[in-house]
Amino acid sequence: MRGGLALLAVAALGPGCARASSEVEPAGGQQLQVPAARALDAYAAGLRAAHTARVAAAKRWGLRRVPLTAPPPPAKKPEITTRDGFEVDDHAERGLPPVFTTVPTEEKIVFLTIDDGDEKDPAFLRMMSDLKVPYTAFLSDYLVKDDYAYFKKMQARGVTLNNHTLNHPYLPGLSYAAQKREICGMQQVIRERYGTRPVLFRPPFGNYNEDTLLAARSCGITHVPIWNEEVFADRWDYREWDREIHRGDIVLTHFRGREDWPGTMPDMVRSFLDKVTAEGYAVARLEDYL
Structure with a gap:
């Protein structure tokens, strides 16, 4: 599961993530750069924090649902x-x-x-x-x-x-x-x-x-x-x-x-x-x- 999250997170973390990454050799032999566990954890924590803030804001302003993100x-x-x-x-x-x-x-x-x-x-x-x-x-x-x-x-x-x-x-x-x-x-x-x-x-x-x-x-x-x-x-x-x-x-x-x-x-x-x-x-x- 963590490897799947890593692949999804590469683009969001940007080029700087390469410095905190490890190399993974897929079946085809080409090496991929994926963020290390610490970078993934930070990324996931950021997503959770953003969602929590949106939920809290929706509740604070009396909305029935959390607005969707474009x-x-x-x-x-x-x-x-x-x-x-x-x-x-x-x-x-x-x-x-x-x-x-x-x-x-x-x-x-x-x-x-x-x-x-x-x-x-x-x-x-x-x-x-x-x-x-x-x-x-x-x-x-x-x-x-x-x-x-x-x-x-x-x-x-x-x-x-x-x-x-x-x-x-x-x-x-x-x-x-x-x-x-x-x-x-x-x-x-x-x-x-x-x-x-x-x-x-x-x-x-x-x-x-x-x-x-x-x-x-x-x-x-x-x-x-x-x-x-x-x-x-x-x-x-x-x-x-x-x-x-x-x-x-x-x-x-x-x-x-x-x-x-x-x-x-x-x-x-x-x-x-x-x-x-x-x-x-x-x-x-x-x-x-x-």
Whole structure:
């Protein structure tokens, strides 16, 4: 049994394990390097500790089940194309950013995305850090500017901060120049406040036109993810007729609290995780697939 564990553990322990390994001669005569018993024991102990921490975190935050761990991201990124019916004229031929609701994948994963930045709940940051659940934020400046530091803490925890316009307008009702100010202006805010320029953009309400995509492309946007489901503190909404979660679906929620929902951000996370975990889905990081 220990030899089987050794073979499984080689990749996880990395190249340095060779210094603490012993040689095994398989039937074919080729020598294999396998970690020594001490290295295997340390690796197994690390796995047990990580699992114990996840179990404890799930219990602490009131989850029904321990969230599943997503598989490693693909070495080759999937091809992202605009969803049928979401195109503008000559969309792909003109190199406009793809608009999509689902990432093509065979893995049983979904992606959590959170919009606007209104609610700034410290318990939410603690919960997501404890549970180690990845998510992607799309921010609007008029809501985040009263507490940029909250989202700096989020960024420090590995969350990518993306563009949701300066003021959350209905973009198709604006001129190209006005749309460009909204989108490129938010690019500048995020770069100045957080040190990076986003490549992901989500139009407010999911509404856009040709000018939206042209403006977004002009200031560095490469992808326009929208969503297939939306989760609240007390319910789910669905885009598809079957009202089911699918592999690679993008799930939308918002930074909201009791003023807008019958619950808190942690309540929303419980609603989200309890459902996806019960249906056998893990939560993956959207940027790893784009």
